[in-house]
Amino acid sequence: MSVEAVVSDLTDRLVRGLPPGAVVVDPDVTAGYRHDMAGFCEAGEPAVLVFPETVEQVQHVLRTATELRVPVVPQGARTGLSGGANAVDGCILLSLVKLDRILEIDPVNRIAVVQPGVVNAELSRAVAGHGLAYPPDPSSWESCTIGGNIGTGAGGLCCVKYGVTSEYVLGLDVVLPDGRLLTTGRRTAKGVAGYDLTRLLVGSEGTLGVVVRAVLALRPAPAPQLALAAEFPSADAACAAVCEVMARGFTPSLMELMDSTTVRAVNAMARMGLPDSTRALLLVAFDSVDPAAELAAVAELCRAAGATEAVPAESPAESELLLQARRLALPALDRLGTTMIDDVAVPRSRMAEMLRGVAGIAERQALTIGVVCHAGDGNTHPVVVFDPADPAETDRARRSFDEIMALGLALGGTITGEHGVGLLKRDWLARELGPVGLEVQRGVKAVFDPLGIMNPGKTL
Amino acid sequence: MSVEAVVSDLTDRLVRGLPPGAVVVDPDVTAGYRHDMAGFCEAGEPAVLVFPETVEQVQHVLRTATELRVPVVPQGARTGLSGGANAVDGCILLSLVKLDRILEIDPVNRIAVVQPGVVNAELSRAVAGHGLAYPPDPSSWESCTIGGNIGTGAGGLCCVKYGVTSEYVLGLDVVLPDGRLLTTGRRTAKGVAGYDLTRLLVGSEGTLGVVVRAVLALRPAPAPQLALAAEFPSADAACAAVCEVMARGFTPSLMELMDSTTVRAVNAMARMGLPDSTRALLLVAFDSVDPAAELAAVAELCRAAGATEAVPAESPAESELLLQARRLALPALDRLGTTMIDDVAVPRSRMAEMLRGVAGIAERQALTIGVVCHAGDGNTHPVVVFDPADPAETDRARRSFDEIMALGLALGGTITGEHGVGLLKRDWLARELGPVGLEVQRGVKAVFDPLGIMNPGKTL
Numbered sequence: 018m019s020v021e022a023v024v025s026d027l028t029d030r031l032v033r034g035l036p037p038g039a040v041v042v043d044p045d046v047t048a049g050y051r052h053d054m055a056g057f058c059e060a061g062e063p064a065v066l067v068f069p070e071t072v073e074q075v076q077h078v079l080r081t082a083t084e085l086r087v088p089v090v091p092q093g094a095r096t097g098l099s100g101g102a103n104a105v106d107g108c109i110l111l112s113l114v115k116l117d118r119i120l121e122i123d124p125v126n127r128i129a130v131v132q133p134g135v136v137n138a139e140l141s142r143a144v145a146g147h148g149l150a151y152p153p154d155p156s157s158w159e160s161c162t163i164g165g166n167i168g169t170g171a172g173g174l175c176c177v178k179y180g181v182t183s184e185y186v187l188g189l190d191v192v193l194p195d196g197r198l199l200t201t202g203r204r205t206a207k208g209v210a211g212y213d214l215t216r217l218l219v220g221s222e223g224t225l226g227v228v229v230r231a232v233l234a235l236r237p238a239p240a241p242q243l244a245l246a247a248e249f250p251s252a253d254a255a256c257a258a259v260c261e262v263m264a265r266g267f268t269p270s271l272m273e274l275m276d277s278t279t280v281r282a283v284n285a286m287a288r289m290g291l292p293d294s295t296r297a298l299l300l301v302a303f304d305s306v307d308p309a310a311e312l313a314a315v316a317e318l319c320r321a322a323g324a325t326e327a328v329p330a331e332s333p334a335e336s337e338l339l340l341q342a343r344r345l346a347l348p349a350l351d352r353l354g355t356t357m358i359d360d361v362a363v364p365r366s367r368m369a370e371m372l373r374g375v376a377g378i379a380e381r382q383a384l385t386i387g388v389v390c391h392a393g394d395g396n397t398h399p400v401v402v403f404d405p406a407d408p409a410e411t412d413r414a415r416r417s418f419d420e421i422m423a424l425g426l427a428l429g430g431t432i433t434g435e436h437g438v439g440l441l442k443r444d445w446l447a448r449e450l451g452p453v454g455l456e457v458q459r460g461v462k463a464v465f466d467p468l469g470i471m472n473p474g475k476t477l
Numbered sequence: 478m479s480v481e482a483v484v485s486d487l488t489d490r491l492v493r494g495l496p497p498g499a500v501v502v503d504p505d506v507t508a509g510y511r512h513d514m515a516g517f518c519e520a521g522e523p524a525v526l527v528f529p530e531t532v533e534q535v536q537h538v539l540r541t542a543t544e545l546r547v548p549v550v551p552q553g554a555r556t557g558l559s560g561g562a563n564a565v566d567g568c569i570l571l572s573l574v575k576l577d578r579i580l581e582i583d584p585v586n587r588i589a590v591v592q593p594g595v596v597n598a599e600l601s602r603a604v605a606g607h608g609l610a611y612p613p614d615p616s617s618w619e620s621c622t623i624g625g626n627i628g629t630g631a632g633g634l635c636c637v638k639y640g641v642t643s644e645y646v647l648g649l650d651v652v653l654p655d656g657r658l659l660t661t662g663r664r665t666a667k668g669v670a671g672y673d674l675t676r677l678l679v680g681s682e683g684t685l686g687v688v689v690r691a692v693l694a695l696r697p698a699p700a701p702q703l704a705l706a707a708e709f710p711s712a713d714a715a716c717a718a719v720c721e722v723m724a725r726g727f728t729p730s731l732m733e734l735m736d737s738t739t740v741r742a743v744n745a746m747a748r749m750g751l752p753d754s755t756r757a758l759l760l761v762a763f764d765s766v767d768p769a770a771e772l773a774a775v776a777e778l779c780r781a782a783g784a785t786e787a788v789p790a791e792s793p794a795e796s797e798l799l800l801q802a803r804r805l806a807l808p809a810l811d812r813l814g815t816t817m818i819d820d821v822a823v824p825r826s827r828m829a830e831m832l833r834g835v836a837g838i839a840e841r842q843a844l845t846i847g848v849v850c851h852a853g854d855g856n857t858h859p860v861v862v863f864d865p866a867d868p869a870e871t872d873r874a875r876r877s878f879d880e881i882m883a884l885g886l887a888l889g890g891t892i893t894g895e896h897g898v899g900l901l902k903r904d905w906l907a908r909e910l911g912p913v914g915l916e917v918q919r920g921v922k923a924v925f926d927p928l929g930i931m932n933p934g935k936t937l
Contacts, residue, residue: 237726460924
């Protein structure tokens with residue numbers, strides 16, 4: 018059969034089990050779905066884009082894919098940063114955005130049951146009405162979907178206190194590549210019956226199956242947080258303060274660090290009045306019973322570590338203003354050129370070395386690299402700025418991206434704290450896992466997806 | 478070869494890679510290692526008992542087992558309650574108790590690195606010296622090992638606030654059945670590189686490999702907790718109070734419920750002065766900044782739910798006295814006969830139905846069944862009391878044990894909240910997982926253990 022005939026056969030079969038308009042082949046439309054938000058990642062030409070609306074329709078899509086041996090790339094809002102949702106040639110792009118219902122919010126058991134296409138912020142707002150919170154808060158929370166969060170194991174600003182997505186997924190319904198429905202986990206607070214397939218699926222980036230329903234744990238809504246901003250004469254001093262705060266047993270609800278490049282970029286964009294002499298800005302917040310007392314103690318620790326200023330906000334509104342600087346970090350760096358955001362987590366005690374190393378890489382490669390960190394977690398996001406029209410600079414950007422990962426591994430870290438491996442870091446995964454780990458991971462993949470049709474070429 | 482020759486060949490090979498005295502064949506000694514603490518579980522005759530002292534020696538044992546196709550049963554302190562550590566015929570009993578070193582305690586990164594034979598309480602005491610806590614606190618914490626806790630995914634009293642073992646395991650070194658060393662996870666607070674094999678291994682009950690090193694997350698040591706005891710005229714009323722406390726957004730550090738049978742047994746043993754008319758005793762504790770205020774509010778909720786008494790302790794010491802009643806629950810029930818402890822978790826909103834159902838089972842089977850619950854988690858421990866010398870009663874006890882699991886599943890629960898499947902609940906696992914889940918779990922098992930020598934007959 019010709020390529021056209023194959024695609025036409027695929028489309029015909031898909032249409033039979035999907036509602037009108039749910040199967041899209043118009044390349045003008047599908048082109049808009051080929052990429053997530055990662056740079057440096059190729060994207061193939063999809064055969065077809067589908068929008069199932071029910072679990073049964075997802076099963077139909079997967080069964081069809083298995084029958085015809087067609088690769089399937091699941092997608093949420095495509096806000097990912099590692100190419101995990103990018104099309105591969107001839108694939109079915111399986112968009113889950115129409116499975117977007119919150120099925121249940123249960124305040125007594127503190128769970129929500131949702132479909133994968135529910136937007137993170139919508140869930141957060143819905144549970145807030147019950148005095149509850151769904152903590153994971155990736156930067157894209159206003160648009161990213163819970164299915165995508167589960168696929169990547171997403172983090173966010175709150176993780177230093179509340180942990181990442183995997184802590185909040187109790188159970189899943191997953192359509193396997195052959196169309197069968199696998200139910201994992203539970204609705205109970207605890208449970209150890211059999212292997213923990215739920216946690217295995219979180220962060221598996223659509224390579225094992227398609228999540229169609231999730232039971233999520235909720236928490237009581239925290240009090241509004243109160244923040245301080247501390248200005249340091251060096252990143253070393255700021256990192257020392259971070260270590261001291263954590264070693265003293267504080268539990269901040271947020272602890273973010275911006276380096277001098279980032280501070281200058283934010284200043285240039287928003288005129289926030291941060292002194293350009295600031296080499297590192299540390300934001301620390303508490304949502305505890307007496308945040309002012311904790312902030313006062315942390316301000317003291319910051320000054321002892323060398324902070325030139327350490328000013329606690331006096332209200333949640335004033336705190337929001339301080340945090341605004343952090344929220345503007347990526348947009349501000351984006352104004353300097355095309356950006357590539359890395360995602361290397363190191364033990365927090367090594368974060369100072371990490372920042373020094375990144376500064377060295379920026380200097381050697383003659384590039385601008387701004388760094389923002391979820392400092393409490395040692396999760397650094399070096400943002401490499403480059404001009405894609407300049408091949409030599411693009412090449413240096415790519416090289417520095419790799420050097421940053423190598424540095425992270427050398428410091429006992431991981432190549433990805435919360436963004437996932439996707440296409441972007443696939444070649445690096447083997448270095449982190451080692452040969453035995455890689456072999457076991459491949460074995461696990463084959464159990465779920467013996468034909469290798471689920472998001473092929475991603476992660477492993 | 479005769480059985481003796483096979484055992485002798487096995488022993489000869491094991492001795493070559495192990496220190497003097499580490500290979501034990503004396504049946505008088507090995508007999509003491511055939512069982513964990515579960516009832517109703519058969520135990521086989523081991524070929525040999527080994528006590529390796531290093532990772533390399535564990536690798537030698539596993540390589541030997543693979544070469545000779547001999548089953549291996551890993552053991553910690555054998556405090557398990559589901560037969561997971563019971564010998565199978567002809568096996569190597571692999572005791573990890575001599576790998577008992579705390580390798581590292583790191584207050585800045587809030588991690589500990591330990592060998593599997595470290596006793597839970599020893600780790601807790603060691604990290605307390607750094608102002609830190611390792612929360613999981615199974616009842617056997619004074620004797621159980623971290624390796625065993627990881628194997629079963631152990632819980633405890635603290636879980637309602639602090640979660641279970643799996644939340645605290647960041648990375649593992651695991652010897653695979655063929656002797657290769659698999660390293661999973663990380664030392665960082667966050668990380669999503671590849672499938673989460675760490676969480677897959679937690680709770681795998683020694684059926685996938687042998688944990689020889691664990692990177693554990695620690696937390697700042699909590700403040701001493703303050704408790705209240707509330708007496709209710711019915712289990713229904715106590716369960717309603719539990720739901721109300723959780724729905725109102727409280728985060729107790731402990732919330733335990735004892736039914737009337739258990740209260741009477743504790744009274745009979747320890748003369749604690751609880752009125753025998755009490756149909757349910759609820760213990761609630763907080764380790765927050767102002768526990769007295771939270772206890773006062775909870776006392777009010779308890780009275781509104783029908784509590785006849787709800788008395789907060791006025792000091793941590795007084796709280797300890799209240800919690801003593803809970804600590805004595807199992808010993809007190811043990812005095813009434815042989816006991817079988819079940820471990821069914823249900824959504825906490827269904828716990829009242831669960832308790833009513835268990836009372837019905839006790840009545841129909843003419844048995845004493847006391848129930849203690851980690852009430853905040855909906856994790857019930859019905860304790861079936863029977864006389865093993867009475868075959869009919871033993872049979873009824875077994876039947877009631879099964880009826881309790883069936884009831885738990887019917888209420889949307891799980892057959893095991895924290896004790897594991899082991900031998901005891903193996904036949905029930907299929908009912909909880911369903912055919913697709915079971916097939917995937919078997920596939921995962923085969924990836925790690927293609928020869929099926931790791932703790933065969935357990936869990937799956």
